[in-house]
Amino acid sequence: MVALAGLLIGFFAVLLGPAAPASAHAVLVNSDPGNGTIVPDAPNKITLNFSESVQLLSGKIQVLAPDGSRADQGDPAAAGTSVTIPLRSGGGRGTYLVSYRVMSADSHPVGGSLTFSVGAASAPPTATVDDTEVDPVVRALIPVGKYLGYAGLVLLIGPTLVLALLWPHRLSRTGPGRLVWTGIGLIIFSTLLAIWLQAPYSTGSGLFDVRVGDLRDVLGSTFGAIMLVRLGVICAAALLLRPMLRGSGDDSKTDLALLGVLGVAAIATWPLTGHPTASPVAGVSVVVDAIHLAAMAVWLGGLVMLVGFLLRKADQRELGAILPIWSRWAATAVAALIVAGVIQALIEVASLDGLINSTYGRLILAKVGLVAVVLGFAWLSRRLVQSKAAEESPRGLRRIVAAELAITAVVIGVTSALVQIAPPRSAEASQAAGASTTVTKTLTDQRMAVQIDVFPASVGNNSIHLYAYTPDNKPLTVIEWSATAALPAKGIEPIEIPLLRITDFHAVGDIALPQAGEWTFKITVRISEIDQSTLSTTATIR
Structure with a gap:
């Protein structure tokens, strides 16, 4: 009855536990064209690059043109971590919306959307479905x-x-x-x-x-x-x-x-449809996870047989032959369980911060705590077997084994929840992808609108793209560009950004931003001998 209670507790812990949003276990790292960027001409394809290999889902990738019509044509193709979406030729000017939903290597859906513009930005079209739900x-x-x-x-x-x-x-x-x-x-x-x-x-x-x-x-x-x-x-x-x-x-x-x-x-x-397949060392993770499952099944299944049948029906002579052998089996299974579990945790958690500050890591700690209690009961049962007391009076051993089963049933519930939660290595990849996105700002005055793109929005080497438009959103010819970047909060004075004019309305420059913080970008645009505007904005660099 105690073991059955544990099984029910574990089952309802899974059924009634907090229903967190589904966690994507692969993330979009970058795209070409990049999210939020403006390109001078319509591309003939879009490339999406993910942190893990993905598979396509039928009809779940679409590209909408500025007028809301479909801009993609033909079937997208997936090759490892990249997805290529072919586009119709001769696409119009304005903002395009790319929505996608693919399946990651560990069988979890990954959905999202991004925009890019051709020639000039416009109001983006509206997606017809939510690809993340x-x-x-x-x-x-x-x-x-x-x-x-x-x-x-x-x-x-x-x-x-x-x-x-x-x-x-x-x-x-x-x-x-x-x-x-x-x-x-x-x-x-x-x-x-x-x-x-x-x-x-x-x-x-x-x-x-x-x-x-x-x-x-x-x-x-x-x-x-x-x-x-x-x-x-x-x-x-x-x-x-x-x-x-x-x-x-x-x-x-x-x-x-x-x-x-x-x-x-x-x-x-089991491991071939879960986290191990997307691990940095997939072969090792699959084998280790299989060993973990096998050890769990042998140990717990043997305990069920002991508490349910052998300790009640076998006589003293039979128990004298069975229990020492079972004790060795259990010790081997537990050792394999612990070693495999530690290796799994090192691969999936990867850091102390991930262990403490992530839901996945905290569930690992909860699982470790429960397993420690189970090991305490296992030690007691092994002592009883070694002292021969269990053969003469198996009732005490039966109670200890039942308690082991009750707690391990809850452990299985925690394990079932773990497989639906993104491990810290996936969360770190998501944060890295988020930190590498483009920051896009649009600055306006009565003469013009200037768009500035900073990529990546992180400390290190960065590319700056500048685009100039008339108030009615047409390309504006610029005679001379100049720009600076400063971080006043940390005493960094304005740094000159060397700019190269690409087209009449587009310039690009490279700069190394040395520290994270709220940077101030100041852009001066001269459109005639006497007309120029100086505009400024701030952007968070991580």
């Missing part, structure tokens, strides 16, 4: 499905291992068999649920607004292929398990070996 019901159900999948792994792998190698022949296999079939059912249900949920999660639609084409797109993606492999592997394992669960004769060594291979293949499907 995720239905809250879908968002809440995804970690629930993952929790059920993890629970299924526990009930399948651990009990199967105990039945194959430790189960006394005289005891019935009916009860453990029900556990194993429950585990298989949970994995199949959670996998089918994941396939269904991935469709509205990808497109931003509601739970029941799924079309056949959406499901076809999911099944044709890497995520869908891995889910189908999982279903196939679990069904094959179910066929091989039937004789063992019936207890019909000795278990074939060939069948056991084949079950081991299928088990490894099944476990590998």
Whole structure:
């Protein structure tokens, strides 16, 4: 009952936990043309560069011209971290809107929009859809499905291992068999649920607004292929398990070996659809995550068998043979769990600040705290096994193991939440991308409007673009440009920006901004022998 309570607590912790907005695990690093920039001529394509590899979603990328019509033509193409969008030739002047929604390598949607202008800025067109939204019901159900999948792994792998190698022949296999079939059912249900949920999660639609084409797109993606492999592997394992669960004769060594291979293949499907695939060291992360899951399933599944059956039904002689072996298994599984968990955390968190100041890091700390309590109970149970007391009076050991299971059920709930939260390495990439965006300011007086673009808006080497327009938004011929940058708050006097005239109304310059802060840019524009304007603005440089 204690273990069941823990399972329910973990389940509802996932179901009723704070429904934070879906976190994109890849970010748009830059684009060509850049966000907010003005280009003299209409480009024939747009390139979007992301921090991780992405896959396209059907019909989820569009470019709107200043008049609201579609400016893109043909299908966009994705190659690793880059997406290329072909455009119609002869695009008009004004501001274009690019909206996108793609799927990151770890199966999370990434959406957003940007603008650029041809010749001169204008009022941007309005997007017809929000490419960043995720239905809250879908968002809440995804970690629930993952929790059920993890629970299924526990009930399948651990009990199967105990039945194959430790189960006394005289005891019935009916009860453990029900556990194993429950585990298989949970994995199949959670996998089918994941396939269904991935469709509205990808497109931003509601739970029941799924079309056949959406499901076809999911099944044709890497995520869908891995889910189908999982279903196939679990069904094959179910066929091989039937004789063992019936207890019909000795278990074939060939069948056991084949079950081991299928088990490894099944476990590998979890990291292949999550954070490890987008890790800086993806190969290492996938292997480590698979080891972490396998150790968890062996340990917890074995504990379920102990508290549910062996400690109640096995006699003293049988327990004397079983418990020392199980104790060694548990110690090995726990060691693998800790080592793999530490490696995972180092890869995903990367820094002490990320551990303390991010939601992902704080959940890791909560998980570590819960695991420490579980390890305390595990130490007590191992002491009982070593002292032989558990063989003579297994009730005390059963209570300790039940407490272990109750707490680890909550740990699984925390793990299910973790897979939906962007790790600090993704957040750092997002901040870096945000810090590298273009700052665009428009300055006006009665004679003209001047646009200044600063890229990147961060300390270091920066490019300055200047554009001049008449009050009615037409290119204005400039005879002479001059500009300075100053940071009064830190005592930095105006620095002259060397400018190169590109066209009649466009000039560009390079400057190295040495410190972060609120910089003041002053631009002087001479349009005739006697007419000139001096305009100034401030921009935040990070």
